[in-house]
Amino acid sequence: MKNIGIFGGGQLAKMIALEGYQMGLNFNIYDKNEDACSKSLASKFYNYDFLDKDKIADFFNDNDVCTYEFENISPNFLKEYEYKIPQGVKALELLQDRYTEKNFINSLDDIKSVNFSLADDINFNTPYIIKSRRNGYDGKGQIFVEDNTEIDNKFLTKDYIAEQFLPGIQEYSVVIGRSINGEIAFYEPIHNVHKKGILYTSNFADNIGTNIKDKMISNAKKIITALEYNGVLCVEYFVKDGQIYVNEIAPRVHNSGHLTIEGANISQFKLHLLCILGMPLPVINCYHEYYMINVLGQDLKYMESMQNDKFFSKCYFHIYGKDSNETNRKVGHITFKNSDNLLERVKLNINGTV
Ligand code: ADP
Ligand code: MG
Secondary structure: OOOEEOOOOOOHHHHHHHHHOOOOEEEEEEEEOOOOOOOOHEEEOOOOOOOOOHHHHHHHOOOOOEEEOOOOOOOOHHHHHHHHHHOOOOHHHHHHHHHHHHHHHOOOOOOOOEEEOOOOOOOOOOOOOEEOOOOOOOOOOOOEEEEEOOOOHHHHOOOEEEEOOOOOOOOEEEEEEEEEOEEEEEHHHHEEEEEEOEEEEEEOOOOHHHHHHHHHHHHHHHHHHOOOOOOEEEEEEEEEOEEEEEEEEEOOOOOOOOHHHHHEEEOOOOOOOOOOHHHOOOOOOEOOOOEEEEEEEHHHHHHHHOOHHHHHHHOEEOOOOOOOOOHHHHHHHEEOOOOOOOHHHHHHHHHOOO
8 A cells, every 4th residue: 555645734635635545545644733634534643843854754754655735845855855756846946935936937938927026126006915925825924005105114125025916806726737647637727716815715717718718727737847746736817807817826736626526527636646646647527517615714613504404405515623713714615516596595604704
């Protein structure tokens, strides 16, 4: 039986392992949080810091293949074992810093991000968003600036970037997998609605033309190939006035891809495993009638009561079992076929970011 090691023990690791046990794989998980929600699925749980070089080395020795479900591990600690990490180290090096990430995006032929600069040298007008270069997620570490006089100087340094704010955008993502044997498979573009920087709903896009969809897919192929990346990754896009901008690239399975568990013939988690193990990739079918809605800490109690309500019996409930139900923390998601306006009824219970 193959031992797969996962760096990061959150819900993404949990959903990878849930798929993988059915494929006869075994999982070991590494996380610094002793209550990481995937812990119960780990044959061996490594509860050490991500700066513990010796423990990281032990983890590699214990596993046949390793994968990461979050971006913030030091590439230096992984380099020596790169032959065991199909995703590689290049993606981490480029993408864990928003500044190098955006430079990479704009270096690719016919692909662009919105205007950006280091925050100590802003060369465009308000409104813009200041974003921390490292460790941001779910809109954390971001400041919206409408008027230059209101910004605190402490953010105007090389540790931050400034990015032109684009009002009225639509957001999409393409989840794509590349196998160690070179095969590529992708899902159709997903339409994402965010509330205050946190993903609220996802469904396969029906509100844009084929040209834009094809371009987003071809961009994602170029990106995954340029990164020499094997596994599943996600490219997030902004679309405005027929223009496509790459927002960011997540070198891992992605929240919007949770839709694929029920909303496609293969989940992004299984696709990721097929890619890192070099198993054949299927042709992917996407089911447009499905919606995914994220459940944050404050709405977990409503989600639990929906599970006991016959009206919602056709919903698929995914509760991650996290150690706290903090406000605005992702603690679960629900997927369902949107017949009889179920989406509207679900939204009455699950409100997204407050
Ligand atoms: P995170 O790493 O937290 O996901 P993002 O850069 O993707 O950071 O920003 C989170 C969300 O904030 C985006 O999905 C989008 O809704 C909004 N946002 C970020 N940057 C911009 C921008 N330049 N213009 C308009 N909206 C933006
Ligand atoms: Mg994002």
